[in-house]
Amino acid sequence: MAKPILYGPQFSTYVRAVRLVLAEKDVAYDLHDVDMIAGAHKEPAHLARHPFGKIPAFEHEGFLLYETCAITRYIDEAFQGPRLQAGDPRGRARMVQYMSVIDSYAYRPMVQKIVIPRFMAARTGKKADEAAIEAAVPAASEALAAMEALFVGEFLAGKALSLADLHFAPICDYFRQTPEGESLLSSTPKLSRWWSTMIRRPSLEATAPSFG
16 A cells, blocks of 8 residues: 655644554655745645645545545544544544534634744744733633533543544644643643643654754
């Protein structure tokens, strides 16, 4: 079976989510960088892979996919290795519910509104818009509270690692490095215990982002 190709910058949370799934399944792959700062995601070559100009995009033996959830499910079902989806309908439904909550309610306030401004301020030496960051905290807190309320096992969707854990881990890894993330995560003991388990997985270390 030919190696799949993943398109996107390695520091992206969603690219990392796919890389985590590939690592957990022990699938060799090629990572092709998409220089979003230079606008490569809006060039014809990438738009042919992702018509909305987003990342990641994925290719395997001529089969093209975009949207992270579709990509990670395909990898889990197309390649050998540990299963990352529950065998029962309720377990799979809880996994999908978590992933939907993450995409719909957690990503924007946590990453776009808090992580990126904090990281950019640190890299450029410019002051972050504290009012805008503070305004995002309630939505981030609400998302974490909802995820905490759903938590019933060692992992997000139950007793076994699933795609939901690998979907959220890159977001959590960035978010915990901000003052807001550190504070909010301290109020969610189940998610805090979950993270202490996740951070020890070799896949997290193998996909740690680099900023050059």
